[in-house]
Amino acid sequence: MPLLTIDTAAVAEPDRLDFWRSTVCDQFVTLDVAPASGAPVAGRVTAGSVDGTHLRRIAAGPHRFVRTPRQVRSADEDYLQVALARRGRTVVSQDGRETVIGPGDLVVYDSSRPYAFATADRFEYSVCLHPKSRLPLSRAELSAVTATPLGGRGVAALVPPLLSALDGVVGEDVPEESRRALSRTVGDLLVALVRGQVPAASTDNLHLVRARAHLRRHLGDPDLGPAQVAAACAISVRYLHRLFAAEGASVAEEIRDARLQGAWEDLRRPDLAHRGIGVVAARWGMPDPAAFSRAFRVRFGRSPRDHRAAWT
Structure with a gap:
């Protein structure tokens, strides 16, 4: 214009x-x-x-x-x-x-x-x-x-x-x-x-650093949740929630947002355009296509299909 x-x-x-x-x-x-x-x-x-x-x-x-x-x-x-x-x-x-x-x-x-x-x-x-x-x-x-x-x-x-x-x-x-x-x-x-x-x-708390590292490595696991993250870091679930709350976050929200960010990146890649949207979602630990589509639209303001079309 x-x-x-x-x-x-x-x-x-x-x-x-x-x-x-x-x-x-x-x-x-x-x-x-x-x-x-x-x-x-x-x-x-x-x-x-x-x-x-x-x-x-x-x-x-x-x-x-x-x-x-x-x-x-x-x-x-x-x-x-x-x-x-x-x-x-x-x-x-x-x-x-x-x-x-x-x-x-x-x-x-x-x-x-x-x-x-x-x-x-x-x-x-x-x-x-x-x-x-x-x-x-x-x-x-x-x-x-x-x-x-x-x-x-x-x-x-x-x-x-x-x-x-x-x-x-x-x-x-x-x-x-x-x-x-x-x-x-x-x-x-x-x-x-x-x-x-x-x-x-970023934080200097080693427990939180380890928790986030474990979270990022296992985003593709649909069963990933606070209990699994806490066990991997040898801390209680209650303490894990307290660590995230101190930074204004929650474990579940961080997992969901990291998964959606990963899918967002994959859906704009031309070399992955042959993969179905459901396949991309499952790769990031979100095997339910309808739930993934709803969460993606809430987070980014448009559907996964429209997002892919804008980039490929």
Whole structure:
């Protein structure tokens, strides 16, 4: 789609605040938008999309943006968002953490949970909003990296030039298949970005490390459950549940999510396109095709068949 630029300068001054608030909510997600008290309302948003991946650039004066629990509950927007600061310093908070980003810094945040951005001066960000339904990332993985500083090394170094390049692509007449490939590339990069940060935040509890290692090795066993994991680690089931609960997770949820992630990856592989969906599900310990299809749709927002068709 062509680039769209929306500027408050095009609106009469008395109408600018309402216009600006509706623009930000329409182009990002539903938020409380609060310009600094007494400051003139002046802002600009440039917007474009590539096959459902949305790219935005926003510039304005001092602001506070808050995504509230009520807005999360009442909205159907479900994006992993990555912001690249281009101007100004901003305090970003989510999941009980707070970080400060400045020019060149990246931050990851999740629209399915409350967050806040606060800046005391003029700012400019490039923001990528990618549907979480296209990402095989667990809640635990996402909550481990939100509102944390991402340095300019490793995978994080690849994100700024990609966002800058995509700014130029979205306004061009790009073939549909190329747009789909670009969106998939962005998704793969975001998965690598998140998973590249998770080890630094991972637990030091050896029992939990062993439990998760056993869990990952035996996902194909349909009988895998808390009792088997606890026995393999020589701990009680009660203690196992306590270990996972301390990290805001449950054993059953982690097993189910890991299985669905594995199936998600297999269903997008062209070399496995000859395998039936039921075969793929059984390989990941989910032998009931109907139950697998329901769980997959709940987790990723579309059926296994539609997911495979989008990739092969």
